[in-house]
Amino acid sequence: MARLAWPDLRNARDVGGVPTTGGGRVRERALIRTDNHRRLGAAGLAALRAYGVSRVLDLRWRSEAQADPSPLAADPSYRLVPACFDPTGDEDIPPDSYRLMVDASRDRLAAAFTAIAQAPPGGVVVHCHGGRDRTGVxxxxxxxxxxxxxxxxxxxxxxxxxxxxxxxxxxWDHLHARYGGVTAYLLGSGVTPAHLAAVRARLT
Known part of the structure; x- marks a missing residue:
């Protein structure tokens, strides 16, 4: 896990190096998580491109992206893939888990997961607003x-x-109790076995 000193970003890191079962590690420069790109200037954009990024997935609501467009919105690498439904005022995240998000936005999370699976070779950057909740899930x-x-x-x-x-x-406890596990949740939400295999191959 390496924090990235990309100019203009406050919460950027490569998840490469995270340990897997069996003694392996997640591949470096495969999946990068950041906060939103509103402050991203020329130096930050250059750092992102120099890292070998092929796809940028913006998980924000459409209303957020319209009000505060990404500086990469016109770039071929950019995709807006909202990870959950726009809030209506009563969907605050509980302080103990993301159970409401994973229950209410199954198809959105499946679409975002599939976008990772279908990304071209290279690094995938995932971000929302602060790079914590939607990105974290x-x-x-x-x-x-x-x-x-x-x-x-x-x-x-x-x-x-x-x-x-x-x-x-x-x-994770919620996903096991309600859906029979994390993989079962993904498959029941619209992710295919081929998508699972593609993400596994990308990251390991």
Whole structure:
């Protein structure tokens, strides 16, 4: 797990190096998580491109992206893939897990996961606004498919400020109790076995 000193970003890191079961590690320069790109200037854009990034997935709501467009919005690498529904005022994230998000936005999270699977060769950058909640859930799902145990997923998540690891472990408990597991949740949400294999191959 390497924090990236990309200019104009406050929460950028490569999840490469996270341990998988069996003694492996997640591949470096495969999956990068960041906060939003509103401050990204020429130096930051150059750093992102020099890192071998082939796809940028913006997980923000469409209303956020319209009000505050990404500086990469016209770039061929950019995709807006909202990871959850626009809020209507009563969808605050519980302080103990992401259970409401994973229940209400199954198809959105599946679409975002599929976008990682279908990205061209190269690094995939995933971001939302602060790079914690929507980004954290999607990255956690991808790391699970790569064979990363939940404790290591939670430890990576906790590297973001104000992100207790229990948010991930409690969410995983919910996915097991309600859907029979994380992989079963993804498959039941529209992700295909081929998508799972593609993400696993990308990250390991």
């Amino acid at each position: 999607l990255v956690a799902l991808a790391l699970h498919v790569a064979g990363v145990p939940v404790d290591a997923i939670a430890a990576d998540y906790a590297l973001t400020v104000n992100s207790p690891p229990s948010m991930i472990t409690n969410t």
